[in-house]
Amino acid sequence: MSDMKALAQLMKELEDQLVVCMRCGMCQSVCPLYDQTGRESDVARGKLALLDGLMHEMFRDPEGVYERLNKCLLCGSCAANCPSGVSVLEIFMKARAILTGYMDLPPAKKLVLRGMLAHPELFDRMAEWGARFQKIFTRPVNAVVGTSCARVISPLLGRRHFKNLAETPFHKMVPALKTRPGKSGVRAAFYVGCLIDKIFPHIAQAVIDVLTHHEVGIVLPENQACCGIPAVSSGDMKTFRSLLEHNLNRFNPGEFDYLVTACATCTSTIKEVWPVMTEAAGNGDKGLLQRVEKFAEKTMDINAFMVNIIGLASPTPGIGDNTKNPPEVITYHDPCHLKKALGISVEPRTMIKANPNYRLKEMTSSDWCCGMGGSFNLQYYGISSTIGRQKRDNIVATGCSSVATGCPACMLQIADALSRAGDHVAVRHPVEIYAEQLKRT
């Protein structure tokens, strides 16, 4: 391990961003983690103070800082509510990269990120094997939510209720696609994302159905890789850069006007994280940064694309007929990566309301984080599931029979919380809700 001075020097890169925090403490009111623990090192102000402390060599405990920095949902609630406009997530991601470079990745993360995620074809094959063998180890527990749990006590799965890997991932159902635009005149590339590909392929199918119905030309390149957020949040710039270049090479920017995804996390990663982290990972490669920025600019959440580009409104005249009377009550959870990162909250609701068979009933605190936070859920399952339980309580209080959300990661977390409580509430994506009626007409 190199000396603290060298680390302090690296941290100086963040100085201009760190000084913006005036320690007002307003982040305490919105941090889902602090809400549970009441510990200052869990909230943004505390973490920023720790980074500041390392930079000023106020103490010598980079491991302690690394551990606390990683104990974060990266939900961005603090940044969205920050009076001074501190770029909290950008600072945290860059700091994770610096500290990971300084201390090296833990072996388990290295294996997952560099051994598997960085190699998309291998990752796909392993997931296929997993799908074949999972029934041996797991059993279904809740038919409405569609979850399973471990058959035997497993340290990896714990008490989780999870969605199984799909028997056929989306890339096997539809490996590639290229269609010409109809009267919409718009060409959209479709970035699927790992969770949708491997766990929720029917959401990807719904995206294809909706785009086709509205006569949008579709470009679906084969062999897409992970967006890289697991690597970025682990500070693994090497894996991130390799995934970034792999994905850029899959998509030919001349072939599409917009790039859509149905995953809130993928959308915010491509739009927000790619440009800032390319600077950190790209070693001054200006050409790469320009490509990334163009790509990011074209990227849109599917709901926002349908409403703002295609002009979908609710109710949509002539689409769908009311076959359920009374309509089914549905509620909507705002993924942090849609609302707080990208300001998208109206559009998914418009998509849901466009199906007359559903009545949208808002839950309390619909934009309070569900507690998933990607690898946070693996490392801190206890806190994560307590936060998930709050979300479940708010969902169930609406008396709904379905909950929709625009992020497959939130869907996993919410499914776990509902299933463990024994609730019969289906977890859906707004694009599925909208697509449902297209099949009927």
Added chain:
Amino acid sequence: MLDPALIKEFKNIVGAENVFTDDADLLTYSYDAAVVKPVVPALVIRPKTSEALGRSVKVCGENGLPLTVRGAGTNLSGGTVPTAREGVVILTNGLKRILEINEADMYAVVQPGVVTAQFAAAAQAKGLFYPPDPGSQAVSTLGGNVAENAGGLRGLKYGVTSDYVMGLKFFDTNGEIVKTGAKTVKCATGYNLTGLLVGSEGTLGVFDEITLKLIPLPAHRKAMVAVFNQIIKASEAVAAIIAARIIPCTLEFMDNFTIRAVESYSRVGLPTDASALLLIEVDGHPAMVEEDAIKVEEICRQQGATDIRVAKDDAERDKVWTARRSALSALAKLKPTLVLEDATVPRSRIPEMVQAMQDIAAKYRLEIGTFGHAGDGNLHPTILTDKRNTEEWERVEAAIAAIFDEALAMGGTLSGEHGTGIAKSCFLEKETSPATILYSRAVKAALDPRNILNPGKIIGG
């Protein structure tokens, strides 16, 4: 490093998971929202019961460990920055139960860690009103509000935290329980220790339970914005409204610098060419509200307001207060360091004070945005700077001293609502007298002979 036997004792009292000893945890309790030097404590504990809180104070007392009580750590005068030698920080955010809201007798009993806005909402759900609304109310704790005697936007009509504290239970320096005040409207027994403890910044005792007065919710309210093309006219309008014996619940001032910052930040439609704005709200019985609103409008016009916009509905009213509440955020985005002062003058002197701020900004070549509670004489001159620029920082310190001098010369005070803490303790003698400091120190020495209760705050030492 504290004696391991003591750490073990604290672990027995509050549970091992509520005792923080790692360097990385300790560092996160070395600061608050004031621009003062951070000090890392030796230990942080988080009691979750009243009993654990009392026993923790007792252990500190027996061992002469200086203790600093911390709620949300949002105070602006350094009151929650711990002490250098073996300082123990006691967190109150594990003590956050509202013990009682009594509708019949209109009072509430709370633990010190209850968050201000959550308490106000709980009272409102029962048709009752807890008026003090400091800027940090979304996170600040009631214990901290009482310790700092926090104010807010409604001070002019409804007063500040001290006007709502009916009684206290607190631990003295030995961890013994002291009771003062009552749940009755009147109480004439014993010394008024409540009065002594409110605003004492943790130097005289550790709050265990707080009894707070609640009042009926006002039935009606009306908000308006008055636009002025001369700053002096706006401040004269404030004095004229008070002179006409109208007490709005809120009467806020914003200078042009602040108006432009707010508008570019939140786009609420403020006139960026205005020299100053007054944001006014009257509340109470509907007939009286209508009458007062008309009078306020007339006065503003007489004083030269070029435009008056009355909020037609709740949505427009919310817009007015969103604009006001975003003032600090908007200014904070302009420069890395923000020094928020709260020197306060008798309200009739507001025109002179506003002028003095302009002169000081020019003299020290600093960017100062002035906004705040003009109706109660409590302006917030906000200096924008970068503390890394040492040459400018010296001018900032000189400007702060000049602001204090101006306020005191007008018969005002160093702090309307932020407290003395560390940041203003060296200026206290200017406002009072040497004998006042000695008297205060004698009180402190008598009640806390080992000087363990938040030492160094208010009276130095």
